[in-house]
Amino acid sequence: MxxxxxxxxxxxxxxxxxxxxxxxxxxxxxxxxxxxxxxxxxxxxxxxxxxxxxxxxxxxxYIKPQAIYKNKKFNVMSNEKDGKVYLGTGDAKLAREFNFDRTDKYYYEKWVPKEDVEIIEERKDIPIEKNR
Incomplete structure (x- = not known):
């Protein structure tokens, strides 16, 4: 992960x-x-x-892992299992396009083959105020 x-x-x-x-x-x-x-x-x-x-x-x-799957960005939901990665999205249109299952009122998830996914880490820098 x-x-x-x-x-x-x-x-x-x-x-x-x-x-x-x-x-x-x-x-x-x-x-x-x-x-x-x-x-x-x-x-x-x-x-x-x-x-x-x-x-x-x-x-x-702050680091947030993301997955690029078929040129679209998704959340990475869990560790790899049986050569697959669990992806998620809150975007209903995207979920329908890629046949994700609805798992919550506004969330969709799907297992996809690991070889079809590129995992990236999005980094957001947080300012540190130094004492003077």
């Missing part, structure tokens, strides 16, 4: 970024090579976190 969510660069290393219940910024990873002695594995799950200040990130961005 391609990356999805908030990511940031801290000390020239990319981490997933989240916030805790107190709205503190956390960087997190399950890669032991990215972990220093000030990271914690709070739940003994193999996921290490470190509380940081947002301004200590050199980059912050």
């Amino acid at each position: 391609p990356k999805k969510g908030y990511f940031g660069v801290y000390n020239n290393i990319e981490y997933e970024v989240t916030r805790d219940v107190d709205n503190n910024f956390l960087i997190m990873t399950d890669d032991p090579a990215k972990v220093t002695n000030d990271f914690v594995d709070k739940f003994n799950s193999g996921v290490y976190t470190k509380k940081i200040k947002k301004e200590n990130l050199s980059e912050l961005y």
